[in-house]
Amino acid sequence: MDRLEQEIRDTSKGMTPIVKTIVRFVMGIIVIFGAYVILYGHLTPGGGFAGGVILASAYVLLTLAFGKEMGLSKMSNMAASILDNSGALAFVLIGLLGFTGGYFFYNFLPKGEPFQLLSAGSILLANMAIGVKVTASVFAIFMALSIFGRIIYKAAEGEERESEE
Amino acid sequence: MEIILLFLLVFMIIGSIIAIETKNLLSSVISVGVVGFSLSIIFLMLGAPDIAITQVVVEILILVVLIRATITTDNTAIEGPRDTFPFVSSLIFFGLFLMFAFFAVQELPKFGEPLMKVSKEYLRTGAEKTGATNIVTAVLLDFRAYDTLGEATVLFTSIIGAFVILRRKGRKGKAETDSEKFGILEDEDIKQNFEGF
Amino acid sequence: MILYFLSMVLLVMGLYCLIAKKNIIKKIIGIVIIEYSINLFLVLVGYRSGGVAPILVKGMQVEELVQKGVDPLPQALVLTSIVIGLGTLALMVALCLRMYEKFKTFDMSKINTLKG
Numbered sequence: 001m002d003r004l005e006q007e008i009r010d011t012s013k014g015m016t017p018i019v020k021t022i023v024r025f026v027m028g029i030i031v032i033f034g035a036y037v038i039l040y041g042h043l044t045p046g047g048g049f050a051g052g053v054i055l056a057s058a059y060v061l062l063t064l065a066f067g068k069e070m071g072l073s074k075m076s077n078m079a080a081s082i083l084d085n086s087g088a089l090a091f092v093l094i095g096l097l098g099f100t101g102g103y104f105f106y107n108f109l110p111k112g113e114p115f116q117l118l119s120a121g122s123i124l125l126a127n128m129a130i131g132v133k134v135t136a137s138v139f140a141i142f143m144a145l146s147i148f149g150r151i152i153y154k155a156a157e158g159e160e161r162e163s164e165e
Numbered sequence: 166m167e168i169i170l171l172f173l174l175v176f177m178i179i180g181s182i183i184a185i186e187t188k189n190l191l192s193s194v195i196s197v198g199v200v201g202f203s204l205s206i207i208f209l210m211l212g213a214p215d216i217a218i219t220q221v222v223v224e225i226l227i228l229v230v231l232i233r234a235t236i237t238t239d240n241t242a243i244e245g246p247r248d249t250f251p252f253v254s255s256l257i258f259f260g261l262f263l264m265f266a267f268f269a270v271q272e273l274p275k276f277g278e279p280l281m282k283v284s285k286e287y288l289r290t291g292a293e294k295t296g297a298t299n300i301v302t303a304v305l306l307d308f309r310a311y312d313t314l315g316e317a318t319v320l321f322t323s324i325i326g327a328f329v330i331l332r333r334k335g336r337k338g339k340a341e342t343d344s345e346k347f348g349i350l351e352d353e354d355i356k357q358n359f360e361g362f
Numbered sequence: 363m364i365l366y367f368l369s370m371v372l373l374v375m376g377l378y379c380l381i382a383k384k385n386i387i388k389k390i391i392g393i394v395i396i397e398y399s400i401n402l403f404l405v406l407v408g409y410r411s412g413g414v415a416p417i418l419v420k421g422m423q424v425e426e427l428v429q430k431g432v433d434p435l436p437q438a439l440v441l442t443s444i445v446i447g448l449g450t451l452a453l454m455v456a457l458c459l460r461m462y463e464k465f466k467t468f469d470m471s472k473i474n475t476l477k478g
Contacts, residue, residue, distance in 0.1 A: 052223050111296035115456060120296040127302070142230070171365065206407060212415040213405055213432070226448055279409070291434075293424075298419075299418075301417075307425070314381055319446050324453075327453045327456040333399070334381055
């Protein structure tokens with residue numbers, strides 16, 4: 001907790017301490033809400049796409065408030081790429097597992113009782129796969145854009161970068 | 166109900182006119198935000214809460230990305246006379262387009278009375294066939310999962326494309342840090358980038 | 363009727379911005395506006411007057427939902443298209459940042475005359 005306090009009082013990077021303190025409280029709520037929207041997507045409004053974007057926006061908020069290092073320490077670019085790929089692969093795998101019942105994307109798990117969490121068979125798994133994929137890809141694209149922006153900043157100042165090789 | 170929708174649509178059109186005609190790029194981007202948030206209110210009123218949630222969050226992210234693109238650059242406004250040929254030809258084309266659209270819109274089913282031949286079947290059997298009580302999710306991930314697979318592929322491809330464009334050089338070198346990959350200097354601080362936010 | 367027509371007007375706004383403006387960021391904004399108008403049109407077509415969201419809640423009969431629910435099909439398609447819009451927007455912004463790095467300007471007419 002001491003490290004976090006130092007991080008909040010450090011004014012050299014990120015935004016002001018007010019924003020950092022509020023982000024610290026709000027961040028967990030946003031993550032819980034995103035997970036709820038993903039997991040209960042088959043019962044209430046939401047689903048993999050909406051929840052994934054909400055989770056990604058939580059990470060974007062953290063990065064904007066605390067700076068690049070904090071965002072990368074929570075999820076590095078490599079981890080985001082791996083999560084992105086594994087989410088897409090898991091979605092295809094769920095479709096392929098449908099062949100056990102006859103055709104692609106067959107709902108192969110038992111349906112269960114309506115209005116329960118474990119009720120809709122493979123829809124819950126597919127929602128989770130899509131949620132992970134959307135979170136990772138949106139966060140990765142934001143980090144790539146924000147890191148790349150610095151080159152533009154230098155170019156606008158008129159400093160010519162020496163070319164590689 | 167229709168009156169409120171009409172009001173919101175006119176509001177969206179005014180916002181888009183401002184977004185198109187303003188000189189300053191930052192105000193233009195913020196006016197796009199007006200259009201997007203009104204759109205999410207309209208979705209909420211049309212009985213589509215799933216889309217409304219997604220639209221709100223995506224709108225915020227779109228604003229962040231667009232501000233990212235505009236804030237690091239100096240010459241946000243572009244001076245110079247407006248080209249006459251694109252202006253006049255596009256006006257003529259849009260007049261014709263709107264005329265045909267006016268006649269085509271008459272042929273559509275009336276607002277508030279959709280046909281719903283397939284969708285009634287989805288509504289009737291969706292809950293018992295898939296077990297999901299949210300019929301939109303049932304359509305998205307069970308009845309039409311092929312579409313979702315295609316859309317996930319498009320998203321994946323666009324992200325890969327953006328990475329390839331943004332990366333500075335290939336994966337030949339040994340130093341595989343972000344600064345090597347994206348071509349930035351280490352001593353620069355990220356704060357420089359975010360001071361405008 | 364008038365609602366459909368107004369969403370078409372919004373599409374024309376976006377097309378005008380895409381064709382007649384010289385700034386690349388303005389062109390991207392035009393594409394975003396076109397996307398919004400098409401999403402709006404699809405959802406408007408599926409609306410039923412006095413309709414409820416296509417979600418079965420506890421204590422609701424299925425027949426009641428069939429009588430009153432709005433069309434779930436365009437909603438499902440629009441939901442994915444919104445997120446796709448974010449991905450393609452990021453791709454476009456990446457391309458235009460690359461162009462800015464190379465040409466130091468956002469003006470399309472200048473970029474045309476420079477010839478690489």
